[in-house]
Amino acid sequence: MENLCYPTIGEDGRTSYNFVQILKRFDIMTDFKTKKSTKRLYSAVVSPEIKNFMFSLYNLLELQDYRSMPSRYRYFYLELSKMVYLIKYKTAKNEAPFYVLTVDQLAKKLGIEIAEPKDRKKKVASILKKMNTYLKYTNFNFSFVKGDHERWVYTVLFSFPRHTLHYFDEGQYAVVVKKFYKNLLGLYVEIAYPDTDMAVRRKKIKEVEEDAGLYKEFLLWANSPESVEKKKQIYISDFVAVFGRFPEGWAQEELESANGTEVAPAPEEFISPETDGAVNMDNPAV
Numbered sequence: 001m002e003n004l005c006y007p008t009i010g011e012d013g014r015t016s017y018n019f020v021q022i023l024k025r026f027d028i029m030t031d032f033k034t035k036k037s038t039k040r041l042y043s044a045v046v047s048p049e050i051k052n053f054m055f056s057l058y059n060l061l062e063l064q065d066y067r068s069m070p071s072r073y074r075y076f077y078l079e080l081s082k083m084v085y086l087i088k089y090k091t092a093k094n095e096a097p098f099y100v101l102t103v104d105q106l107a108k109k110l111g112i113e114i115a116e117p118k119d120r121k122k123k124v125a126s127i128l129k130k131m132n133t134y135l136k137y138t139n140f141n142f143s144f145v146k147g148d149h150e151r152w153v154y155t156v157l158f159s160f161p162r163h164t165l166h167y168f169d170e171g172q173y174a175v176v177v178k179k180f181y182k183n184l185l186g187l188y189v190e191i192a193y194p195d196t197d198m199a200v201r202r203k204k205i206k207e208v209e210e211d212a213g214l215y216k217e218f219l220l221w222a223n224s225p226e227s228v229e230k231k232k233q234i235y236i237s238d239f240v241a242v243f244g245r246f247p248e249g250w251a252q253e254e255l256e257s258a259n260g261t262e263v264a265p266a267p268e269e270f271i272s273p274e275t276d277g278a279v280n281m282d283n284p285a286v
Helices: 048-056 063-068 071-092 103-110 117-134 162-167 170-192 198-210 212-222 228-243 252-257
Strands: 003-009 015-021 023-030 040-046 099-102 141-145 155-159 278-280
Touching (some): 015 048, 063 071, 071 117, 071 155, 103 117
Antiparallel strands (some): 003 015, 040 278
């Protein structure tokens, strides 16, 4: 599939079908000298529009955890994201903060094909325990209970520790991402129109936001290596402003010394100049 299509309805009642390209480029590199069994490396460059959707509209995916998961478990990681969202909603409504699935439902989601129920249950437990070892931020708890109309303990109760729920505070992260993109756009206009006053720059920012073509040019710049150190500093400053702490891997002195000549660890979920947004198909990021 090369494009996504979604309909929108305008104020005049007109229905429009919008098409978004998924991949900007797909590379195949061959190395016959490697001792690995796989001689080819596949690299997919996601389109700027998709990146913009991922990082300007907040979602519960924690990309570091997603990348660390073996591919066979990644589909279930999406289920975990849904669980976090629903449990946070239940907590706000003073309801029991649990998510319930039967062993058979889990077996289907995890691709387990074992006929004997007792062995199927053991396999589910084994995979869930193993999965937790890969997770740094999306850790979960689970226990087996007897569900309604069940003769045996064959229902799984999921819950999340407080630190996991706090980490996935979508309100705070939405603020960080929105603030980051807003300040990136300000930097973009400042670089493009260096000899203009603030009133003119505000006008230019509004023009870029309202023009699809101009905004696409901004996204291309945002995902390019250009001014990458300034982009990093903006992200760190915005993160500190919202959370009151530095992101993992950063310290105060690192931020102060980032002057465009030193290469500091980057928040790669947002800017990846080394790979131009490339995704290793053996370890995809999206």
